[in-house]
Amino acid sequence: xxxxxPIRPAxxxxxxxxxxxxxxxxxxxxxxxxxxxxxxxxxxGEGWASEGLDPLRPAAPEAAES
Numbered sequence: 001x002x003x004x005x006p007i008r009p010a011x012x013x014x015x016x017x018x019x020x021x022x023x024x025x026x027x028x029x030x031x032x033x034x035x036x037x038x039x040x041x042x043x044x045g046e047g048w049a050s051e052g053l054d055p056l057r058p059a060a061p062e063a064a065e066s
């Protein structure tokens with residue numbers, strides 16, 4: 001079973017977020033590349049969980065013509 005993914009970790013820069021192991025950044029076990037995978041809060045900011053990860057946003061409704 002997968003671990004629960006933390007929404008707001010205290011120090012996201014200390015872990016690799018690429019798999020369910022959440023290894024320390026300086027001791028990665030899985031060999032998932034030479035660099036750690038960043039947490040979404042590092043990439044997208046504080047509101048990442050409510051915004052979603054889909055880069056396409058719905059178009060703003062056009063103003064009604066009078």
